[in-house]
Amino acid sequence: MSLVLSGTDGITFPDTTGPLDGADFGVSTFTSAQQTITAGAQFTLAHSLGAEPVSVQIWIVCTSADQNYSVGDQVLSPAGGRYGITITDIDATNVTGTVGNDMGYASVVKDTGVAVSLDIATPKWAFIVKAFI
Numbered sequence: 001m002s003l004v005l006s007g008t009d010g011i012t013f014p015d016t017t018g019p020l021d022g023a024d025f026g027v028s029t030f031t032s033a034q035q036t037i038t039a040g041a042q043f044t045l046a047h048s049l050g051a052e053p054v055s056v057q058i059w060i061v062c063t064s065a066d067q068n069y070s071v072g073d074q075v076l077s078p079a080g081g082r083y084g085i086t087i088t089d090i091d092a093t094n095v096t097g098t099v100g101n102d103m104g105y106a107s108v109v110k111d112t113g114v115a116v117s118l119d120i121a122t123p124k125w126a127f128i129v130k131a132f133i
Contacts, residue, residue, distance in 0.1 A: 028133045034061055034126035037085075037099060044096045045129055052092045053131035058085045064124040068110040075107065075118075077127065085127055095129050 030047040037060075047053065058077040062069040069075070078084045089096040107118045118125070 030129075030131040032129040034063070034128055037120050037125055037127055039099060040101050041099045042088075042097070043099070044094050046094055047129075047131045049131060049133050050092065051133050053090055053095070053133050055132045056087050056090055056095055057130045058087070058097070059128050059130060060118075060120055060125045061128055062124065063126050066122075066124040067107070067116050067118060068112065073110065074128070078106075087129075090131075095131055097129075099127075 028049050030049050030053070032045050032047075035043060035045075059074045060077050062071055062073040062075075065071065085097055085099050087095060087097045107116055108114060109116050120127075
């Protein structure tokens with residue numbers, strides 16, 4: 001849905017009365033269901049975009065209150081290695097990745113900025129994959 005800011009200029013912008021998503025900008029998006037975080041596990045998720053995504057992100061999702069994060073809060077996951085979740089392959093059908101063996105990573109307490117190591121292997125966190133074309 002678009003909103004015309006001026007009746008004479010003809011410029012349209014995404015409707016700002018609700019949350020924006022990729023469709024507001026002509027971008028196709030995929031967001032996976034929440035995935036259980038298991039140290040050392042591999043995963044393959046079918047993204048249904050019909051083409052290789054140009055961008056893929058891993059977000060961790062709070063499933064039980066932790067470090068001032070509420071259920072449903074999402075935090076962009078740091079790039080992989082042994083402390084995170086690494087995307088290892090992307091194609092026109094799937095996103096494949098591996099969860100690191102050590103599941104704590106540096107973050108901050110929400111609303112205070114105090115440094116903390118989030119233990120994302122606990123049942124307090126899950127992850128989702130977001131892909132865009």
